[in-house]
Amino acid sequence: MGLASTGAKTAMSILTAFTFFALASIPAPISLMNNIEGRIDTLLHQMSIEEKLGQMSQVALPDQVTPEFKDAVRKGKYGSVYGWGSPKVRAELQKLSIEESRLKIPLIIGQDVIHGYTTGFPIPLAQAATWDPALIKEGARATAKEATQDGIHWTFSPMIDIARDPRWGRIAEGYGEDPILTSKMGVATIEGYQSPSLAAPDSLAACAKHYVGYGAAEAGRDYNSTWIPEGLLRDVYLKPFEAATKAGVATLMSAFNAINGVPASANPFTLRQVLRNEWRFDGFVVSDYMSVHELIAHGVAVDGADAARKAIDAGVDMEMVSDDYLKHGAQLLAEKKLDIRMIDEAVRCILRIKFRMGLFDGRHQSVPDHDLLPTEEVKSIGRKLAGDSHVLLKNDDNALPLTSSVKTVAVIGSLANSPSDQLGTWANADAKHSITPLASLESRMGKENVFYASGQVPEEGQKDNVENRILSKSHHGFLEALAAAQKADVVLVFLGESSGLSGEASCRSDINLPGSQAELVSELVKSGKPLIGIIMAGRPLIFHETAAKLSAVLYVWQGGTMAGPAIVDTLFGDIVPSGKLPVTFPQSVGQVPLYYDHLNTGRPPALTGPASEDRFRSKYLDVTFTPEYPFGFGLSYSKFTYSNGSMTSPVLHNLGTVAFSADITNAGKFAASEIVQFYTHQIAATVARPVRELKDFQKIHLEPGETKNVIFQLEASELGFHNSHMKLVTEPGHFEAWIAPDSASGIKFNFELAKA
Numbered sequence: 001m002g003l004a005s006t007g008a009k010t011a012m013s014i015l016t017a018f019t020f021f022a023l024a025s026i027p028a029p030i031s032l033m034n035n036i037e038g039r040i041d042t043l044l045h046q047m048s049i050e051e052k053l054g055q056m057s058q059v060a061l062p063d064q065v066t067p068e069f070k071d072a073v074r075k076g077k078y079g080s081v082y083g084w085g086s087p088k089v090r091a092e093l094q095k096l097s098i099e100e101s102r103l104k105i106p107l108i109i110g111q112d113v114i115h116g117y118t119t120g121f122p123i124p125l126a127q128a129a130t131w132d133p134a135l136i137k138e139g140a141r142a143t144a145k146e147a148t149q150d151g152i153h154w155t156f157s158p159m160i161d162i163a164r165d166p167r168w169g170r171i172a173e174g175y176g177e178d179p180i181l182t183s184k185m186g187v188a189t190i191e192g193y194q195s196p197s198l199a200a201p202d203s204l205a206a207c208a209k210h211y212v213g214y215g216a217a218e219a220g221r222d223y224n225s226t227w228i229p230e231g232l233l234r235d236v237y238l239k240p241f242e243a244a245t246k247a248g249v250a251t252l253m254s255a256f257n258a259i260n261g262v263p264a265s266a267n268p269f270t271l272r273q274v275l276r277n278e279w280r281f282d283g284f285v286v287s288d289y290m291s292v293h294e295l296i297a298h299g300v301a302v303d304g305a306d307a308a309r310k311a312i313d314a315g316v317d318m319e320m321v322s323d324d325y326l327k328h329g330a331q332l333l334a335e336k337k338l339d340i341r342m343i344d345e346a347v348r349c350i351l352r353i354k355f356r357m358g359l360f361d362g363r364h365q366s367v368p369d370h371d372l373l374p375t376e377e378v379k380s381i382g383r384k385l386a387g388d389s390h391v392l393l394k395n396d397d398n399a400l401p402l403t404s405s406v407k408t409v410a411v412i413g414s415l416a417n418s419p420s421d422q423l424g425t426w427a428n429a430d431a432k433h434s435i436t437p438l439a440s441l442e443s444r445m446g447k448e449n450v451f452y453a454s455g456q457v458p459e460e461g462q463k464d465n466v467e468n469r470i471l472s473k474s475h476h477g478f479l480e481a482l483a484a485a486q487k488a489d490v491v492l493v494f495l496g497e498s499s500g501l502s503g504e505a506s507c508r509s510d511i512n513l514p515g516s517q518a519e520l521v522s523e524l525v526k527s528g529k530p531l532i533g534i535i536m537a538g539r540p541l542i543f544h545e546t547a548a549k550l551s552a553v554l555y556v557w558q559g560g561t562m563a564g565p566a567i568v569d570t571l572f573g574d575i576v577p578s579g580k581l582p583v584t585f586p587q588s589v590g591q592v593p594l595y596y597d598h599l600n601t602g603r604p605p606a607l608t609g610p611a612s613e614d615r616f617r618s619k620y621l622d623v624t625f626t627p628e629y630p631f632g633f634g635l636s637y638s639k640f641t642y643s644n645g646s647m648t649s650p651v652l653h654n655l656g657t658v659a660f661s662a663d664i665t666n667a668g669k670f671a672a673s674e675i676v677q678f679y680t681h682q683i684a685a686t687v688a689r690p691v692r693e694l695k696d697f698q699k700i701h702l703e704p705g706e707t708k709n710v711i712f713q714l715e716a717s718e719l720g721f722h723n724s725h726m727k728l729v730t731e732p733g734h735f736e737a738w739i740a741p742d743s744a745s746g747i748k749f750n751f752e753l754a755k756a
């Protein structure tokens, strides 16, 4: 093709891009001003088919970087490496790419940096419990700075899968069950990684995953099929991804699961129709690990070539780790089973992100000359994140905070002293930097005043590690634990799950406290001492009967490097717990899935529970239908009252807003923060609407005795949903709203949405 036609093509794509941004009424990105599209055109024109397929391929860094591997990099065989290697190796490969490959196209180096890097932060589910997007953003910014120092460009985070089944181990990695909370947390994370701009040398390109529906895995079993009606897909599961694309996320990852029979990594509806046509996403999509090749096992591709064709056609731009694009792409093109325009479009999206990141323009590839260490600054962010994620579930007779009359404590449970388990799943941080609760208590109270006994021993013949102690049914450690309890003023019982029991491929059908932990608590009751339960876990656990034996229950998730100091801060009241649950806690595994924004049914259950005489209602005979703790729930050492609800008008007009407000008073003795939530419910519409939907929330800080008037502005568009024709509509009618401390209570309002 001659120069003139290249120029014409360039002009066309710029024009197309400008039209696209004008239509989407979002500002044209700086990239266009820098003529990124023109630079891509020039490259596309020069690239061979093999080099294009190379850009579309991500290779896992081999254990040994052989001369053959280096040669493949020189030949432009890979556009990206999935790099668990050392910064030195990453830099060496990048140098080869930039200096010795024919077209000098840089690699994009990706790694899972999920919750902290050098400094481990709380698992994402814990971070969601802070309900504090500004803090989440600060954490992600700090993480980006740490990871980029190690030569990483791109993280496979945030996971913004809605999860409503605590059996699913990956619930730990997301922000819970609600689309609004997840959207806000996901956007904050993306903004933290990608600020001040993608081109900044310490900015980390984000990857919103897993697109889409992965969290709806049937029966809570990882990778399982999902069945999600389109309305629910759009109103719940897609919502955080739409928010992520609006926030400028660089990349998305196509999920492992099938949605209504069509695998997410070969799904033209979600990848082309929704993502590209409706949302105008112009970054790139990477598959999940081998999910292109797995199309064969799904039963939608006959072989690798077919898998490559289906994934490329559907809009998966880059293949992670499997190599069907590389192996079969050229042949598919030769046989006209693939259109070169599909390939060019995919390569364009990948190169666009590489340009935006400044990879072509001398972005410095960092190679630290020493192992990076957690800094005081980042540790203090980690400590705050961990402390603010604590959810106080029970506090009889103000058992917490511990007062100065508590001179000695017994610390029971191996999780109190497990540097690696407190890091949670997908941890990058080195456990040797973890400060455990036991170490923190000893340093606060003096070693001689802390009596530690794990109370747990592995089963006969099992290796002695924390996971085996947690899972063990043995009672062998009980006597020692009871003896420690008897010597102390207060007993701190660390309960929960080791880190390997949640996360990817760590699903459990029984989510009661594992092993003999419930019996251990029963044994400790014999001491007659106040028992404080501190639960470390990557998911909601069930501990109904155990909770009744504990004076206080503090849910601390897996809090990262600084979990120990943060727990001690909360136990002694240096910080007052303000976390609220980002996910419903069931009372029994038989209730799962259980989430707050369910529909009412024609026979809503009566609140009297199973003993009710009102038999033919939507409930169980053997357990109540209500959760143990509802979504949004969390206590404080202080006490908040909600009063004086008012609204600016009982009628909301289509283009207007109504402000709802309430006075929140700190009626307790501690300065404390409260997360105030705002919910709505449409009483009748053409399709049934959830009994409550979170619309917004605010975290406020109040001194004892202080009152603040909290205002929520509601616009009609926030009441929209997809009707049975899959049209996004708002329907006039009657509504309820609540300003509430959780999803099961609050001050109630009634209002009307007027006809347009």
Ligand code: NOJ
Pocket: 112, 156, 209, 288, 289, 504
């Ligand atoms: C599989 C996981 O599903 C995904 O979340 C992760 O980013 C990739 N493996 C890469 O490690």
